[in-house]
Amino acid sequence: MLTLLAFIVTLGLLVTVHEYGHYWVAKRCGVKVLTFSIGFGKPLLTWRRGETTWQLAMLPLGGYVRMLDERDGTVPASEAARAFNRQPPLKKIAVVVAGPLANLILACGLYWGLNAWGYDGIRAIAGQVVADSPAARAGLRSGDEILSVDGRATATWDQLFIALIDTAGSGTPVSLVVRTPGQGEHAVQLPPIAVAQIEPQLLGRLGLTAAPLSTRIANVAPGGAAARAGLQPGDRITALNGEPIGDWSVLQARIARLGGTEIRLTLARAGVLKTVTAVPDSVRHGARNIGRLGIAPAVDEARWAQHQVRLQFGPIEALLQGLDKAWTYTRLTLAMFWRMLADRTGLDQISGPLTIAVYAGESARAGLSVYIDFLALISLSLAVLNLLPIPLLDGGHLMYHTAELLTGRPVSARLEALGQRIGLLVLLGLMALALFNDFNRFIPG
Known part of the structure; x- marks a missing residue:
């Protein structure tokens, strides 16, 4: 029940914020919004607010904002100026970008609030270094505290993970500054890290575990x-x-x-x-x-307690930390997509609703701060995904409206229809792959 509730809250909040971004900017650009829907299919609950019908629909895997548009049917002459298709390209672009931007703002706000409120973290101390692993061969030992990765400070285990992922795939050795108890600080070098995606098992593959055993x-x-x-x-x-x-x-x-x-x-x-x-x-x-x-x-409880740390920042520092984290994850997500396109690696990391539901439940059980961090990450992913230049997504519409801005005329209905069909095939393929990966992860046999 907690997993289901966490999934509903996650999807409902992120979709509502995304669609409200479209709605808010459309209203301010003078566009008439006919329907604001959370979910697809048959409406389960509807109500009227001003000139817009608000609804909750049967399939909760997304949502949409339907605006007045002459391409969808006859528009009275008195309202033609409020039709979306009549708007100049810059207004169309603003409306399209507003959804992903709202998710980006939400993620930054969640990170800022989490940093200002404070959260528990784990110091970047090697609780255990597996013998004959890359970390062990580089000279790391159990109890070593990793202070930085290629000059980037790593106060916590999460920051260490992000920094290592950020350096992965560069083909160059990774420089660490390490503090060994009783010996002070010194430098070690990990071999080049080959990784095709944001791989949760990366630290374990290097031979590092957080918990001291x-x-x-x-x-x-x-x-x-x-x-x-x-x-x-x-x-x-x-x-x-x-x-x-x-x-x-x-x-x-x-x-x-x-x-x-x-x-x-x-x-x-x-x-x-x-x-x-x-x-x-x-x-x-x-x-x-x-x-x-x-x-x-068994975990060495005394040593494990020494690895725990409480992190809290002032308002300005919390905002800067939040923006930096949002930017880093955005870069990593884009890099992951690029690697998938370039050499088709990491396709098994594409996740569907089952994976999101499981992780939502696990993060909710782990505590409010972990769930908020998860929520921010999914919001960022939704923003990046929607800006991909695939027809049917916001990025596809952005592509059309940018072409209109550059050429001075809208994309032809025939070309747009062709793009919609291609986009539908691409999205159906991605959805099938995501569901296949979900079943492989969580369904035995």
Whole structure:
């Protein structure tokens, strides 16, 4: 129910803001607005306000503003001057751009409010660095705080993610300034990051995780090597073959090299040390076999609490931070679309209503600040998507009206009709791909 409610609020708010942008500017340009609809299809609820019919329709996946237009039917001579098609190109452009601009303003406003109110973040500290990962080979270690990426400050884990995505695809090494406890600041270099889209798993692919992991066992896989040896949740592994172990990544790396070999583990259980023997299973991982015990680590709660930070800014700084974040995400979204067009990579990242609904529910459960951040990101995405030069979208209409501004005459009805058909095919294809990706993500089998 929370997922459904969050999805309805998300879509309803973003569509209403978008369409109201069109409506507000159209009214101020002297255009008569006949219908303001949230949703498509059969109206479920209608009411009259002034000369406009407002309605909620059956299919909530969008909305529209219908304006007086001579191309849609006969217009009385007394109202012809208020028809949209009679307006000069600049007014038409203003009306078209107003919808995406309203979504952009909403996103900036949400970011500004979030920054001014304050939100909880996670410091850009490597809670865990996976052995033999790109991060580990670059010299990063668990507990290192990443202060900047290519000169861009990274106070939080989210800022680190954005900065790394921003550098991805450049083909050049990525320079980090890192603070290691007890050693001060120093520079490290990650290899060039190849990424075709805004990839949520990027940090994990580099070998970085936010949560600091302990050598205390949280879960034991049934039937695995650890279960056969008698290991239990709550046990803390203190030594392997007599060598002290204080870091999960070290333990994981050593176990990986010992598949099929008997090992001695020293455990702390209920305050008592005991030694058990186990034979890690040898499992295929990529091109090689690795050892696996079948245990999952617990988070080091004391260290994790030290990674939490509360961020809050004054009104001006909050606005500047919000504008910078909106601009960065807009650039990244445009770059993602360009990469898709250039080499057709990242097509599996196109999402439909099911993905939006799931993420809306997850962000709502995570807290108000996370949901607001999600709402702002979707609003930005909606603004960028609508400005793509595809007929039927605002960007397609913008293309027509810009051509009219440059040539001095409207695009012919025949050319516009052809564009509409092409645009419909493109949008249907994108919708089919989005639904296909949704089902692949969330429907088993």
